[in-house]
Amino acid sequence: MNIVEINNLTKKYGKKIALDGVDLNIEKGKIVGILGPNGSGKTTLIKILVGLLRPSSGSVKINGEKIGVETKAIVSYLPDRNFLYDWMKIKDAGKFYSDFYGDFDEKKFEELLTFMDLNKDMKITELSKGMNEKLNLSLVLSRNAELYILDEPIAGVDPVARDQILGAIINNYSKDSSMIVTTHLVRDMENIFEDVVFLQNGAIVLEGNAEDLRNEHNGQIDSIYKEIFG
Numbered sequence: 228m229n230i231v232e233i234n235n236l237t238k239k240y241g242k243k244i245a246l247d248g249v250d251l252n253i254e255k256g257k258i259v260g261i262l263g264p265n266g267s268g269k270t271t272l273i274k275i276l277v278g279l280l281r282p283s284s285g286s287v288k289i290n291g292e293k294i295g296v297e298t299k300a301i302v303s304y305l306p307d308r309n310f311l312y313d314w315m316k317i318k319d320a321g322k323f324y325s326d327f328y329g330d331f332d333e334k335k336f337e338e339l340l341t342f343m344d345l346n347k348d349m350k351i352t353e354l355s356k357g358m359n360e361k362l363n364l365s366l367v368l369s370r371n372a373e374l375y376i377l378d379e380p381i382a383g384v385d386p387v388a389r390d391q392i393l394g395a396i397i398n399n400y401s402k403d404s405s406m407i408v409t410t411h412l413v414r415d416m417e418n419i420f421e422d423v424v425f426l427q428n429g430a431i432v433l434e435g436n437a438e439d440l441r442n443e444h445n446g447q448i449d450s451i452y453k454e455i456f457g
């Protein structure tokens with residue numbers, strides 16, 4: 228069973244082709260890495276999956292449904308930029324999320340905050356970039372969603388926060404859910420991926436099971452990435 232089915236997806240911004248005939252199926256229960264350099268189309272693909280952008284052509288389904296209210300309800304999305312209000316404390320952000328999403332698990336949120344060394348009384352404006360990223364990820368992972376979509380979850384955070392974020396992703400992932408993670412920081416993240424997809428100029432140039440690719444290419448996913456994009 229596939230959680231995501233993408234057929235011949237093309238997205239143009241004016242004359243610029245950001246996605247060029249992408250075909251991709253993602254099986255339920257997997258953690259999939261979408262890997263590619265700046266401008267390869269990762270964010271465009273994610274924004275189409277979460278319904279923020281419409282395809283120019285092609286079809287996209289999540290859990291067998293076209294993108295819409297039903298698919299949005301089962302997808303928990305970490306955008307590549309901050310989405311909280313400045314007046315909030317961490318606890319307000321939790322309240323905001325739990326009011327908004329019926330599947331928000333407050334106990335899970337508390338546990339994630341502890342794991343991330345975040346205090347509920349901290350103000351959003353007082354958080355460093357890494358703390359902000361940890362908070363946003365805690366909110367996103369606290370939903371009992373069927374599909375988690377994380378756009379560059381470790382961009383710009385220090386190694387300690389990075390390890391916490393990777394730990395939280397692994398601990399909170401269950402076989403009942405699926406996860407799509409975009410990154411260009413392949414070396415730091417490759418161990419969490421079951422499958423990887425390499426995106427270049429809006430097209431998939433290589434995809435497969437991470438372990439199989441390591442064996443076939445006799446090296447880490449990071450070195451395959453450097454071969455392709457280096």
Ligand SMILES: Nc1ncnc2c1ncn2[C@@H]1O[C@H](COP(=O)(O)OP(=O)(O)OP(=O)(O)O)[C@@H](O)[C@H]1O
Pocket residue numbers: 240243244245263264265266267268269270271272411
């Ligand atoms: N709103 C837009 N208008 C015009 N072109 C755009 C727009 N958004 C993205 N693009 C172009 O589409 C291509 C894909 O961009 P996209 O943001 O999807 O890449 P990305 O892989 O997510 O890159 P990054 O890692 O830098 O976030 C790029 O060439 C970009 O310049």
